[in-house]
Amino acid sequence: MGVAGAVKSVGLSAVAAVERVLRGTRMKPDPAAARNVLVLEYRLPLGCCVHQTPFYEAMKLRRPDVSITVATRGLGADFLRHHPFVDHVISTSSDGLKDPRAAAREVRAQLAAKQIRPDCILTGFWDSRTVMAVMAMLTAPVWRGGYTLAPELFQKPLQRDRSLSQIGLALKLAKLMGAETSHLEPRVFFSAADQSAAQALLAAANPTGKPLVVMVTQGSGGQSTGWKDERNVQVIRYITETLGFALVFVGTPGDTARIETLREAAGGAGTSVAGKTTVTELAALLAMSDWVVSIDTGTMHVGRAVGVPMVVLGPSWQAPEEWMPLGFDHIKVMRGEDKPHDPPGPPGYQLDEIQADWVTTALDRLIQAYPASSEARASRIARGLSTVDHR
Template sequence: MSLVRNLKIAAFRGITAIEGRRSVPSARLREVDNFIVFQHATALGTVIHSTPLFSALRHAVPSAHIAAVASGFSLDALRNNPAIDSVIETPSPLKDLKSSIQSIRRQFPFHNSNFVSLFPSGNERTVVTLQALFGGASTRVGFAVEPALFQVPLAFDRTTSQIANNLRIVEALGHTSIHFEPKIFFTEQDTAVVAELLADSGVDLSRPIVVFVTQTSVTQRKSWRPERFHEAAIYLKERYGANIVFVGTASESAAIDQLRSGLPFATSNVAGKTNLSQLTALMSLATVGLTLDTGPLHIGRAAGLPMVVIAPAWSPPIEWLPVDNERYRILKNADMPSASPDYIIDEVSVAEVLSALDDLLSSYAAERLQPSALRVLRET
């Protein structure tokens, strides 16, 4: 171990020793009912997979006051969550540590009460810990890149899911945790925006709405061939009269339009036209989804949308995908340690995808096309 590293560890241990008088002893963590959760993750899936922590914490400690410190898209993912009492917006400490510290000190909710600071997976960065430390958060529990700065540090367990890892925080506090699915909450105004957007896109509300997620980063090597998406879309249109609605980011819109141009009927492209909560509202009103393993998949899961997931051979499903959940069909037909530069998910066939879509539509179409959902859209 280097001299610099040894000096850092000594300094960190000195800080925690000084804080000792203000920290809650490990043996008494179970008695605490004030929590502040730091969420500055840079990946959308990471933020969404932290939302079960709030539900599980509320379930374990019904009287708890739960605050969240967040920046960026984390704010949209957490803002309307009923398990959270307050969301404290700060600049990202990854970009402006000083301002983020000043911001949290102005808004800090627990100056005169015992509380515990929690760090879900994806926030194990020294600057996030420093925001908490200098912002006034002394007792720290969760995932840490510098364990010496934590009273109860956790290390990520690669043999289980992101959700299960985050729920270990509840257990570290001395409580029993139960599984919750990810959840993003949206408002009536979000539903109104979606209703107008779908109407302007020519969506027939009396027919199934199938969300297509066809784009992902080229560096992730998680793509499926456009002609296969074409075959799936044509099948859904001919058999079910389905509306095909493509979603994604604004930067993906041109590629989506290029894919859509190969189809012999009209489809809708809402890529870049919704924010996070609006896209969740849209997916909550869709019937099924066909998706790659990428960000909008996690939004669909948070909306409870039944989906067929085309999974890459090189990525273990356990960490990110909804394994053993009857609302999802995960199609993964090969295993490899890594992906070659030209890898495409050719091992998943169109026939398998269509069979899985038929299965979901037979199981969930009646639920998803319930009159109340359609009435919300028509009356908004």
């Protein structure tokens, strides 16, 4: 620890000491006695939201007596809107990462309105920043647990175990709360209205009901995962011309122009619905598709969560055990040789190691093993359909 780190630690320890004097026994950690748990979730890349969900399911499996409230904003609230393993969602206009005081004030007001008195406040791995510990302190006079860069301010701090995947880290948080369980896959839930909206988009894109491939060609820009246009075009033409399947592109509004460039290069193949779905409508759409071809980005994690067969193009610079859906017969992960590097990857990196024929061959194998099936689509829909609405 450097001088700056030591000074910071001493300062945080002093704050914690004052808090202990002022708040006393209310800060005593007792996970087994907790009945109302508040989770702060403000770091919101889509993949992070998806990988937190095993914690919620583990809690409901092992601690059904516990009520879970999640304080979040924007995408986080939209993502959890129909999640049955969460009891309450508090959506704030303030960002806890930028203005913890204002966000804490909003959370306190909504907790009071809902008559919820949390017994503890937890943070997952991606919300381990010191500012989240500060927000937790300002939100309620209760003990704090989970991942944090300010362990002086937490009564039950967790540290990252680099041998664990993102799912493993979420389940470690569940274990802290006495909800230890074996591996759980992420879950994403959507409503009947989401399903209807997705059906309408797919009906327009695939009016004759051909086997359907969804393609994700654009990343969020948070890390290096792009792929060469000519290789994307080879795969697009293979799907639409050689296989004769319907092809739908998904993405954000900002992806629209790039997708149209690829479509034009491939002779206008496929249909883009980029920017036309909410995150829960996207989940429903992926559940109703037959296969997905995706680079490593948030939408891929949603595809994993709904259980659709996928070909995934992963970066060689990132340890695959951390994020990749490994060990599944219905998911084929394409990667080059390992090139260790810290996120967001080497400057200018592309998925150059992955050839187009790797992807088409993997897709062929998936098609043989998991042919287009109305029963499989119905099963995925049933698994993700929810009557819960937290708005």
